Amino acid sequence: MTLQPSTVAREGHFDHNAALAACAVGDAAALRRIYEWEAANLVGIAVRILRRRDLAHDVVHDAFVQVWQRAVTFDPARGSGRTWIISLVRHQCFKALRRTSRERALDGVAQAALPDEAADAFSRLAALQEAEALHRCLQLLDRPKREAILLAYVDGLSQSQIAEHRNVPLGTVKAWVRRGLLSLRECLG
Amino acid sequence: MMPRDPQERDLIAAEYVLGHLSEEQADEVERALASDADLGECVRAWEERFLPASLLAAPVPPDGSLWQRIENAVQAASTPRPVARARIGWLAASWRNLGLWRLATAALAASLLITMLGLPGRVSRPAFVAVLQARDAPDGAGWIIQVDEDRTVHSTPLRRTDIEAQRVLQLWTLMDPAKGPVALGLLPPSAAVRLPAERLPAIGAGQLFEITLEPAGGSQIGRPTGRILYIGRAAAVAS
Numbered sequence: 492m493t494l495q496p497s498t499v500a501r502e503g504h505f506d507h508n509a510a511l512a513a514c515a516v517g518d519a520a521a522l523r524r525i526y527e528w529e530a531a532n533l534v535g536i537a538v539r540i541l542r543r544r545d546l547a548h549d550v551v552h553d554a555f556v557q558v559w560q561r562a563v564t565f566d567p568a569r570g571s572g573r574t575w576i577i578s579l580v581r582h583q584c585f586k587a588l589r590r591t592s593r594e595r596a597l598d599g600v601a602q603a604a605l606p607d608e609a610a611d612a613f614s615r616l617a618a619l620q621e622a623e624a625l626h627r628c629l630q631l632l633d634r635p636k637r638e639a640i641l642l643a644y645v646d647g648l649s650q651s652q653i654a655e656h657r658n659v660p661l662g663t664v665k666a667w668v669r670r671g672l673l674s675l676r677e678c679l680g
Numbered sequence: 681m682m683p684r685d686p687q688e689r690d691l692i693a694a695e696y697v698l699g700h701l702s703e704e705q706a707d708e709v710e711r712a713l714a715s716d717a718d719l720g721e722c723v724r725a726w727e728e729r730f731l732p733a734s735l736l737a738a739p740v741p742p743d744g745s746l747w748q749r750i751e752n753a754v755q756a757a758s759t760p761r762p763v764a765r766a767r768i769g770w771l772a773a774s775w776r777n778l779g780l781w782r783l784a785t786a787a788l789a790a791s792l793l794i795t796m797l798g799l800p801g802r803v804s805r806p807a808f809v810a811v812l813q814a815r816d817a818p819d820g821a822g823w824i825i826q827v828d829e830d831r832t833v834h835s836t837p838l839r840r841t842d843i844e845a846q847r848v849l850q851l852w853t854l855m856d857p858a859k860g861p862v863a864l865g866l867l868p869p870s871a872a873v874r875l876p877a878e879r880l881p882a883i884g885a886g887q888l889f890e891i892t893l894e895p896a897g898g899s900q901i902g903r904p905t906g907r908i909l910y911i912g913r914a915a916a917v918a919s
Contacts (some may be wrong), residue, residue: 512897515866516848526747533738538738548746555750563866563873567897570724577734578727585699612736622732643698645736650700672694679729
């Protein structure tokens with residue numbers, strides 16, 4: 492049976508924690524349920540960071556194997572299952588970036604698209620109910636800090652890539668990110 | 681070198697989540713996470729703060745072959761290797777046949793047996809061993825808990841445990857009766873697992889370990905809610 496994860500807004504609700512608990516006791520159908528619900532989102536996150544479909548598939552594959560093997564260590568008291576799964580995917584992306592030499596320059600087209608993406612990301616956050624607090628707190632930052640943080644989180648850019656793209660010294664980007672994070676923590680709690 | 685100032689550590693946690701640490705720094709954070717609960721909390725808090733931004737990446741439907749690849753990999757990872765299965769079977773049979781369970785120093789006997797057989801995947805020797813007996817059977821050694829010097833916990837079932845649907849096995853340890861049992865993790869009923877060292881706050885001779893039957897996801901109240909299936913005390917392994 493070919494699974495076709497939905498790409499449109501999903502109806503209903505999925506209990507990630509319960510699915511992870513089931514994976515922990517060897518219930519493979521639970522892993523498949525997680526896949527059905529999240530695979531398109533997770534491949535999307537990986538494609539956004541890696542900008543390559545083939546690598547993104549490898550990363551999501553490795554992440555699902557980790558979900559299966561580590562589900563027994565997931566502790567619902569310490570955070571949400573969805574965040575845990577997404578974090579596994581993100582860290583696999585960072586490993587892939589290191590393997591394929593992350594300091595390679597972005598190509599010209601990708602570079603040009605970045606400022607729009609960062610501004611776009613911020614305005615789209617406004618429309619997401621779940622992002623209300625994050626949007627409000629990012630709004631307190633000036634544009635360079637806000638966009639540096641979004642380029643880092645959503646697009647997976649390193650500080651030197653952000654510096655190159657903005658044509659500022661690396662130290663400036665470090666300061667933007669640091670101050671942006673301090674302000675976010677104070678605002679978000 | 682990890683900074684000691686709490687605010688600086690929190691910023692390192694944030695940069696770890698953003699993917700801005702070098703490979704060496706990220707490795708250092710991952711090693712620290714194994715034993716530093718506060719750092720773990722910082723990392724988790726930043727993951728939750730940023731999580732809504734993960735919704736900004738447009739979904740990309742995966743190739744149809746992706747699930748099959750995952751399923752193949754997971755089945756390969758889940759099938760106990762024949763050697764491992766045979767050894768667990770031999771361990772259980774030896775336990776009963778040799779009458780080792782009769783020995784007063786049961787945990788020492790178990791540690792001798794384990795050292796002799798060399799359970800697969802083990803590199804370091806255990807520092808403590810607890811043999812958990814089934815509540816309802818006389819020679820009912822059901823589970824072996826081994827704790828390494830770095831407090832990694834290895835859990836090995838000696839027999840099959842049939843559990844009802846929507847139920848899980850949860851491992852607890854009791855260090856201070858006044859504080860009650862501490863949850864260590866959920867256990868698959870028929871596979872050996874390793875729990876990370878950060879789960880076990882302390883280990884000492886005589887320390888009680890028990891496995892209870894809990895609802896799916898484990899006990900939600902930080903205390904056992906279900907019946908105890910296996911229970912035993914740790915003994916130091918003679919070195």
